[in-house]
Amino acid sequence: MSPAKMAATREVTGPWDKVYEHIDRSFPAHVARFQEFVRQKSVSPLNVGMDDCARLVSGYFKDLGCQRVDIVDTPLYPVVYGEYDGGNPHTWLVYLMYDTQPVEGEKWTSPPFDAKIVEKKGLGKVLIGRGAINSKGPMTAFLNAMKSIREVTGKIPVNLLLIAEGEEEMGSRSLPGFVEKYMPRLKKADTVFMPLPAMDERGLTKVFVGVKGLAYLELECSGALWGRGPTDHDIHSSSKTIVDSPVWRMIKALSTMVSEDGNRILIDGFYDEVLPPGGKDLRLLDALAKTFHPDQMKIEIGDVDQFIGGTGDMRALLERYLYQTTLNIDGIWGGYIYPGSKTVLPHKVECKIDIRLVPNQSGEKQIERVRQHLAKHGYSDIAVKKLHTYPWAKADPDSPIAQAHVAALESFGYQTEVWPHAPGTGPWYLFTDPPLSLPCVIGGLGVGARAHAPDEYFVIEGEPGVSGFAECEKAFVRTVYEYLRLVGNQK
């Protein structure tokens, strides 16, 4: 048994027991649905399979028992909306996403859309596929869990408003419009839940009550915009003696933005709104510093040997991880990028940059600062194109949904960390900010990793001490019952 696995401290029997048995009996069918979902591509940045996947999700919602299922058109990809009304006093808004990142340029040991189940050392049987952990596995588990409750007990004891968007990986561009349009219906919700386990092999699981924000932009440096260098296409590089290079220009411009080590951002005012941790965050951070294991994190992130600043001061590392903003180059490309040699002077170079936003930063303001920085250093010809921004979001770590979820996870004997916010990003502000101002939690049981990376996986059948797909479903079931125990089954 893993060190983090504790004795269960709460009721060991309850209405969930028969649901758990049902989940165990239904295991092959439940896993098959997960595989079906992964095999249906839904790569939003490249517009692959989006409509087909939306239809598949609407079928899942109907199968769950939703009385209302809408495939809601948006300027880009549909939002699938489902309502399950059990005539209950309490209503959960459940945020789901059906889109995934691309796989282009990644090397997978098992094809990313085969959803094969393979043995992974130290973990057990895992499903390998794009979206396995982010987020088709957790979504399927949640829907299986709720359906199991209905099948065993006749009805789900909380009403559900299910929102599955197809643009999470593109900045949820259409979600604000959807939320506005459906506001009269969404106002029925008491709380928000997102099924997304963040658990390690030791059995320690993370629960998040907030997210960082994100600003995503592209820079273009080109002869066409600059008025120097090749203006239309890459030219023979023998001209470099007398023709300027947009690539060198981009490198010089980028170089002004960060310190020698690449880690301190030198853009004026970039850190101005960054707030140090305060309020309830301080309590959570102190607790985290005791359980947080950087070695484990190295495994989860995947093949990182060294952290900036080292691991001597755990609290400092955590503070840096959660409360620092970033200026990250996600990709850079220009000129001849294929094997062998081609002698060209490129006419254009582009890069993608993401900025992680922490409280109290604004994405628009940070992008404007990038623009001003370029102008200040004489690079106003370099085009700055905003792809999207997400504000950060924070919710109360002591809300009923947060407490209920932690209780549910711990009932399985797993140690739980409550994180003040995730280092990642999601469109939570739509639910945690006014007018909805709902409490929220992100979590679950289940081990998965390598989101946005090759060989993304989710554990199906874990070795002893490693939570599998069935336990993932059971924890969602238990969260419902723990929630009702806390808030009562009345309004």
Next chain:
Amino acid sequence: MSPAKMAATREVTGPWDKVYEHIDRSFPAHVARFQEFVRQKSVSPLNVGMDDCARLVSGYFKDLGCQRVDIVDTPLYPVVYGEYDGGNPHTWLVYLMYDTQPVEGEKWTSPPFDAKIVEKKGLGKVLIGRGAINSKGPMTAFLNAMKSIREVTGKIPVNLLLIAEGEEEMGSRSLPGFVEKYMPRLKKADTVFMPLPAMDERGLTKVFVGVKGLAYLELECSGALWGRGPTDHDIHSSSKTIVDSPVWRMIKALSTMVSEDGNRILIDGFYDEVLPPGGKDLRLLDALAKTFHPDQMKIEIGDVDQFIGGTGDMRALLERYLYQTTLNIDGIWGGYIYPGSKTVLPHKVECKIDIRLVPNQSGEKQIERVRQHLAKHGYSDIAVKKLHTYPWAKADPDSPIAQAHVAALESFGYQTEVWPHAPGTGPWYLFTDPPLSLPCVIGGLGVGARAHAPDEYFVIEGEPGVSGFAECEKAFVRTVYEYLRLVGNQK
């Protein structure tokens, strides 16, 4: 008639007249062979079609009348060697190349391997295709020309040693081995000729008696080599707060190599061996400064509006163009380089760099200086991989072959510039350096451009004043006769 078109000053009739008539009669068949050659892909950097193209070339050599044709195996792609022995006192070594650059990432208005003939404004009918000017058009024209002489007069009055290599675009890696192996045969040559017209729409044509050298290298900055940052694959960018970025490292490292404007190389000793022009070069340079038209060059290079240092001082511009070395980034790539947003912290970034070598620079030395520069600035983990180097080469501008070729070109009424060396590169040192130490010239009639770029073309039928494919062939014919007029038809 274009301003550069002059009255022909030499004999207007001769043995070439009947050959010219034959060329005019054979025009459709001659153009068809050019199209066939372009349609046979031979992209050496990507290993596409190389063996098939070598076989096609060997057929052309046999068809010309070569008594000996060898497809010579090398470590990479075959050299096709042909000998035509007419029992003549003089022997030309003719350097040809049958490989081309890739087309990946380029936007063509006509498919690069269709070899379509289209109307191009201000020029006439042009063949569009990869290799059109560099160098399948000129090579086909040369072979057609020699064959026409044989068909009309019974034999070609110079012996030919034809060398067609398949690795010119990869640094002619196997050519030194071939030259060594065939040295006893190659020693029969008096002179070297490379058919490669460099003519503009005004009818001004360039002839080269040398080439710059080239060093081609790749840099790799990665977490695996550095020991920091992601070591194996791109990871989720939310980790940027605590994980270093190889991309930022590469940008910082590259930024140390050049001045703010990207044009002065800051690597210690980089310019140490650069020689100012001297000897016969000074005379040629003075002449060039009078005829060189930067506006024309802008058209040839393709869509360049501004030259470094401007065009106020033509001689200074030319000196910079011909006698300066370069450090050019041919391509850079790392992370997510596809449409849309993907939030990753890349584990690796790579770039390709070419260095143009002028007299008296050495490629190996310059690459070593790049390595030392990186080490000096703390970047010794950045890998420097040599792809290939070419030494520069220079020959006498007053040699019989150079004089004969200029006379041939001028016999058609076109103004000719003799360049001390080309801004581009070729494996000429193998022939101009000991033990062969042969005089050489590179040239021809005919208008083509956009080598290494999309919509590469060669004029087939020019508008008035624009040389076409038939005139290209005729000028090669005339070069043979002008050469014999100068050296006599005896040893």
